[in-house]
Amino acid sequence: MVRPALAARRAVEILNFFAAHPGDAFSLSELHTALGINLASALSVLQALEDAGYLVRHPRRKTYEPGPALVALGDAALRSNRAVDLARDEMRELAGEFDTEVIASVAVGEEIVILAVEGSPQLASADVRVGQRLRMVPPLGQVFLAWSTADEIEAWLDRLDERVRAIARVHLPATLASVRERGYSITLESPTRTRIGSTLERMAEHPREAALLRDRLAELAAALGGEDYELIAVDSDTVYDISTLVAPVFDAAGRVAVALTLNGLKAVTGRQVTRDGERLGAVARRVTKRSGGRLPE
Secondary structure, eight states, X not given: OOOOOHHHHHHHHHHHHHHTSTTOOEEHHHHHHHHOOOHHHXXXXXXXXXXXXXXXXXXXXXXXXXXXXXXXXXXXXXXXXXXXXXXXXXXXXXXXXXXXXXXXXXXXXXXXXXXXXXXXXXXXXXXXXXXXXXXXXXXXXXXXXXXXXXXXHHHHHTTSOHHHHHHHHHHHHHHHHHHHHHTSEEEEOOHHHHXXXXXXXXXXXXXXGHHHHHHHHXXXXXXXXXXXXXXXXXXXXXXXXXXXXXXXXXXXXXXXXXXXXXXXXXEEEHXXXXXXXXXXXXXXXXXXXXXXXXXXX
16 A cells, blocks of 8 residues: 655645634644644645645734635535535534434545534534544444445454454344334434543544544444444334434445434434434435435345
8 A cells, every 4th residue: 555645644634624623723833733743844734735725824813724725626526526515405404403413424434524514412422523533433334334245344343353343243233234224323322422422522622632532432432332322123102312313325326425414312202213213314315316326226
């Protein structure tokens, strides 16, 4: 595998940092402190990004913020990923309807990347931000894998250590089948989910700790595999704290392109859970159709 050039990697780190802090501006020293990039290297990369119009520097405050060239880049990206663009209005409507947070995310390599967020979560475990990345360790990412091949699912399981992988192999076939049958995932709130939320929040505020925090997130995600994570049998009258409802938007090849998530529903009955999941699933199917995608066979 070809290793990325150091300057390219630092440019990506800087742009990802700005993506995770929309509306904010940062000085050279603040970026140096947050990202752990030495001052000379950071300045060189910032100057290159400024020259290309991807960042602009305030003449008096000497801070950097996203530049106009990123607007063009974002527009091109949205045109190539119509599902995300089409989902935004639906997300705003859902966030208001359910008084919670609605998220659009994608799978990039071994990570889940947050692309868009609307509304505010009801639960502490549900604090995420645009641009955040979470390693897709089982059982995280079930919606992205539920329609995948056996080899792809096995590669996903291989991200766990041997002991946890053996436990996951017992539970995951039933949970993935449940996601396929319903057309959406239902996950329960738990102390582990709350710790994942607080870790994500710290990662956004302290990107210099990102490597350590990603390892911590992977450990927490693996711990979910030993809990009642996916709600398989829904009792209509039981009251649940739901961590997430997640429905897939499919691309033209019938593969999961985007996941739409209702993030955090507090004290809802099983009857409400099913109703809300079906509502989210209907939105995801509508976005699939409008973006030229198709449901898998």
